[in-house]
Amino acid sequence: MLHPSTPAVSQAMPEVEDAKDPQFAYTLAKGLEVLRAFDAASPSLGNREISQRTGIGRPTVVRLTRTLALLGYLKYHEQTARYRLAAEVLSFGYPLLCQLGVRQLARPHMQELADFARGAVSLAMRGGDHMVLIESCVDKNAPSGRPDVGAIRQFGNTSLGHAYYCATSDKERKEIEDFLKLSDSQTWPALRKQLAASRKTFQANGFCIVPSPGAGMVAISVPLGFMADAELLVMNCAVAQFYLEPDTLEKQVGPRLLNLVRMLQTSLGRR
Numbered sequence: 001m002l003h004p005s006t007p008a009v010s011q012a013m014p015e016v017e018d019a020k021d022p023q024f025a026y027t028l029a030k031g032l033e034v035l036r037a038f039d040a041a042s043p044s045l046g047n048r049e050i051s052q053r054t055g056i057g058r059p060t061v062v063r064l065t066r067t068l069a070l071l072g073y074l075k076y077h078e079q080t081a082r083y084r085l086a087a088e089v090l091s092f093g094y095p096l097l098c099q100l101g102v103r104q105l106a107r108p109h110m111q112e113l114a115d116f117a118r119g120a121v122s123l124a125m126r127g128g129d130h131m132v133l134i135e136s137c138v139d140k141n142a143p144s145g146r147p148d149v150g151a152i153r154q155f156g157n158t159s160l161g162h163a164y165y166c167a168t169s170d171k172e173r174k175e176i177e178d179f180l181k182l183s184d185s186q187t188w189p190a191l192r193k194q195l196a197a198s199r200k201t202f203q204a205n206g207f208c209i210v211p212s213p214g215a216g217m218v219a220i221s222v223p224l225g226f227m228a229d230a231e232l233l234v235m236n237c238a239v240a241q242f243y244l245e246p247d248t249l250e251k252q253v254g255p256r257l258l259n260l261v262r263m264l265q266t267s268l269g270r271r
Contacts, residue, residue: 030056034064044082103135109260111137117253119239124160129179131160156191159210159221163234166202167223216241220249222261225270
């Protein structure tokens with residue numbers, strides 16, 4: 001599995017390079033990989049660090065960061081010789097968010113559940129080799145775990161990833177298995193067992209529960225279903241472990257989350 005603080009680098013570019021696809025714009029792909037190198041844990045990076053994170057040669061990185069800065073997608077800080085993402089990058093995601101009307105419909109109900117559970121309720125969709133939050137509501141008294149739109153969650157160690165894996169098609173499930181195995185072949189056997197256990201739980205109860213011991217959180221997720229353009233959305237509720245009794249998620253949060261998803265499906269004409 002990829003480390004949470006490590007940007008997920010697309011596997012598509014190396015594969016296409018091997019195939020020498022004449023229609024593939026390699027420079028564009030490398031420029032996008034430079035933008036993907038930044039994350040919440042490392043908001044500013046120098047050219048050397050970007051080169052190390054992306055695997056792109058430093059001379060090429062220097063040209064790409066210079067170009068992206070001139071176009072307004074990166075900001076350069078002369079005193080530290082480091083770059084950070086600029087506000088212009090946000091404009092890419094706005095048209096997508098506008099298309100997802102389910103966010104506005106779900107938001108008040110998500111907030112109600114977040115307040116009840118004293119946690120965070122989020123809605124996510126797949127973004128390559130991870131899940132991306134497209135809406136999130138947090139109880140004002142939640143002690144930790146305050147996710148925001150655009151935050152990513154990995155497939156292998158989150159309930160969002162496991163629920164997506166369980167609810168999608170066999171073809172896409174095989175694709176997810178392949179890149180998880182490729183990202184860390186040593187941990188794959190154990191992860192495969194965890195995913196198989198999540199599928200059993202999902203088939204029996206309609207949800208997946210995955211703890212995050214390092215963060216002190218436990219999350220439960222339910223797939224909302226396929227929206228426009230065949231995008232599968234998943235909703236979760238994450239709660240601090242010290243708030244939970246042994247069956248709180250299964251007996252109290254889970255049924256409410258399932259009811260919320262069913263209500264949204266009915267409102268959207270998906271049931």
